[in-house]
Amino acid sequence: GVMASSVLVAGCGKSIDQDAVVATLGEKEISLGFANFMAQYQAITYDSYFLSAYGENMWSQDLFGNGSTLTDTVKDGVLESIELNYLLEQHMEDYKVEITDDELAAMKEAAKQFMEDNSKAAIKALGAEEEYVTEMLRLNLIQTRMQEAIQNEVDTEVSDEEAAQRTF
Numbered sequence: 001g002v003m004a005s006s007v008l009v010a011g012c013g014k015s016i017d018q019d020a021v022v023a024t025l026g027e028k029e030i031s032l033g034f035a036n037f038m039a040q041y042q043a044i045t046y047d048s049y050f051l052s053a054y055g056e057n058m059w060s061q062d063l064f065g066n067g068s069t070l071t072d073t074v075k076d077g078v079l080e081s082i083e084l085n086y087l088l089e090q091h092m093e094d095y096k097v098e099i100t101d102d103e104l105a106a107m108k109e110a111a112k113q114f115m116e117d118n119s120k121a122a123i124k125a126l127g128a129e130e131e132y133v134t135e136m137l138r139l140n141l142i143q144t145r146m147q148e149a150i151q152n153e154v155d156t157e158v159s160d161e162e163a164a165q166r167t168f
Helices: 032-054 056-060 070-090 101-117 120-126 130-153
Strands: 021-025 028-031
Touching: 021 032, 021 070, 028 032, 028 070, 032 056, 032 070, 032 120, 032 130, 056 070, 070 130, 101 130
Parallel strands: none
Antiparallel strands: 021 028
């Protein structure tokens, strides 16, 4: 299972040990650098949706009423997402899902372009590395393909007897 550290989303100017292991899933070790990049990338999305409504201190607020600050919610969500994607990867063969060498090459090229298109300050703030961007793209593709494959195998037929159930 995932054994997570409580350090993600390092503030601007704070340096982290990118090679430190923040979580493990079986034999797979997830680096703090990768998890932090994923959290920072997610934070940009949250900023675009909530910053104008909640202001600069939104990251210390409990926006969803779950007893956690937005910072902690993003941290937990990112680690769960990474875990889920690596679990999905372990079952790709079961669903005949593949990623081709050409697709991997395109992801590497897209990651390279991402690094070139963003300023050094933005790259530093994100904690971005070309390998992290490539891995994020790869995991996103795995998630998309596996979701589709799993949904295609779901039996949506419900018998009259099952439909008539009124209790569980």
